[in-house]
Amino acid sequence: MARLRGLKRQVRLGRWLIIALAVVVVLGSLGVAYGYSSGTLKAGNMMAMACFNGPFTWVVSNDDGKVTSISPYGAIDPGDDGGGTNYDKWGGQSSDDPSETQTMGVECARYDKDVARTTAWISCDRKEITVLVENAYPSYYPTVFFGLKNTQSFSVKIKSIDISYDIPELTVTFDGVAVGDVLSSGQEVTGRLGIHTEQSARQNSTYDVKVKIELVQKEKSGCGWWYWWYWWQWGHWKWWC
Amino acid sequence: MKRRRSRFFHLGMLSIALLLSLCVMGIGYAGWTDTVSIDGTMKTGYIEMVLSEGDCSQNVTASIVGHTIYIEIDAGCKGEYEYRVDIHNMGTIPVKIQDIGIVRSGGFEAVVSGVWAGTQIEQSGVNPHKVYGTVAMTVPGTGTYSCNVTFSFVQWNLYEE
Numbered sequence: 486m487a488r489l490r491g492l493k494r495q496v497r498l499g500r501w502l503i504i505a506l507a508v509v510v511v512l513g514s515l516g517v518a519y520g521y522s523s524g525t526l527k528a529g530n531m532m533a534m535a536c537f538n539g540p541f542t543w544v545v546s547n548d549d550g551k552v553t554s555i556s557p558y559g560a561i562d563p564g565d566d567g568g569g570t571n572y573d574k575w576g577g578q579s580s581d582d583p584s585e586t587q588t589m590g591v592e593c594a595r596y597d598k599d600v601a602r603t604t605a606w607i608s609c610d611r612k613e614i615t616v617l618v619e620n621a622y623p624s625y626y627p628t629v630f631f632g633l634k635n636t637q638s639f640s641v642k643i644k645s646i647d648i649s650y651d652i653p654e655l656t657v658t659f660d661g662v663a664v665g666d667v668l669s670s671g672q673e674v675t676g677r678l679g680i681h682t683e684q685s686a687r688q689n690s691t692y693d694v695k696v697k698i699e700l701v702q703k704e705k706s707g708c709g710w711w712y713w714w715y716w717w718q719w720g721h722w723k724w725w726c
Numbered sequence: 727m728k729r730r731r732s733r734f735f736h737l738g739m740l741s742i743a744l745l746l747s748l749c750v751m752g753i754g755y756a757g758w759t760d761t762v763s764i765d766g767t768m769k770t771g772y773i774e775m776v777l778s779e780g781d782c783s784q785n786v787t788a789s790i791v792g793h794t795i796y797i798e799i800d801a802g803c804k805g806e807y808e809y810r811v812d813i814h815n816m817g818t819i820p821v822k823i824q825d826i827g828i829v830r831s832g833g834f835e836a837v838v839s840g841v842w843a844g845t846q847i848e849q850s851g852v853n854p855h856k857v858y859g860t861v862a863m864t865v866p867g868t869g870t871y872s873c874n875v876t877f878s879f880v881q882w883n884l885y886e887e
Contacts, residue, residue: 596883612760613764620818623884633762641760689771691768691770695765
């Protein structure tokens with residue numbers, strides 16, 4: 486009788502073990518699958534988990550006085566030759582002012598004067614581009630080109646692009662990168678930011694333009710149980726998904 | 727009995743711990759997101775045109791308010807009288823004269839020479855950032871005459887012919 490009870494106990498114990506193992510294996514395989522897609526299971530990569538390690542690869546202004554070539558695209562801003570036909574305020578640091586938004590690799594219309602100047606540079610962590618437009622005036626049209634590269638081992642998606650500028654006296658165009666675009670690992674896209682100063686712009690003033698691009702990992706299915714739990718609770722995804 | 731409960735307890739705790747750790751890992755992985763930005767600052771230039779009095783004929787007096795010159799001639803005889811105005815671009819953007827308006831009273835002729843609509847004046851520090859215009863007035867005889875000359879300026883690329 487005692488032996489029978491012991492046998493039953495062993496069967497119950499075995500059942501629990503199987504259930505627990507099944508759950509662990511299911512969740513574990515979800516976790517492992519996610520880990521493979523990200524490629525960051527190594528402890529050494531843990532610090533890089535919160536960022537994409539500088540996606541901006543290059544930036545070019547079309548009014549900084551030099552034609553810039555970027556492989557494999559060639560000359561990005563032809564016509565930015567540092568000249569000032571009838572007037573040259575900035576010397577070789579700027580060119581005849583653009584009078585229209587430039588297409589990458591194609592010369593654009595320019596005034597015969599070099600009055601304003603636009604420079605652009607990337608921060609050392611390659612996550613921020615700064616654009617400085619100086620001595621601007623109505624109908625000045627500088628264009629800034631940039632490269633955005635997925636430096637991670639997994640695909641990323643452009644989740645949102647937020648363009649804000651504080652006044653209607655500017656018209657900002659942004660293209661080349663769009664919400665929903667997916668960048669596979671190592672892929673680079675080129676973007677363009679055009680700024681047009683409108684007639685109503687005030688003299689001797691400073692205006693700010695900000696473009697925020699939010700990138701997320703493309704595959705979300707590996708978020709595990711919490712992903713679905715949060716969706717069930719709130720009907721949408723939180724920051725972690 | 728006590729021993730059996732303890733075994734289940736340990737087993738349960740182990741399972742829960744495994745579950746929690748995997749779930750927490752799931753949250754950590756899902757946190758991969760990044761925001762990059764482009765920050766632009768635009769500083770605009772400005773236009774500042776200053777008119778100042780130059781040489782003038784005897785019997786001619788003038789005052790300047792803004793971009794308008796108020797001229798009075800106390801003519802002692804028939805003839806031509808002149809008033810010269812210096813136009814100086816003190817701003818940072820080249821400008822052009824869009825229009826020169828003359829309003830006369832007293833029945834005489836007045837013309838502006840030296841500058842005209844379309845004349846370009848470069849920004850301060852670059853030649854020619856200063857130009858000279860002459861208002862030539864031909865009066866028919868003795869008397870008092872007056873005229874106003876108003877200059878309107880526009881940034882060079884917005885000049886309309």
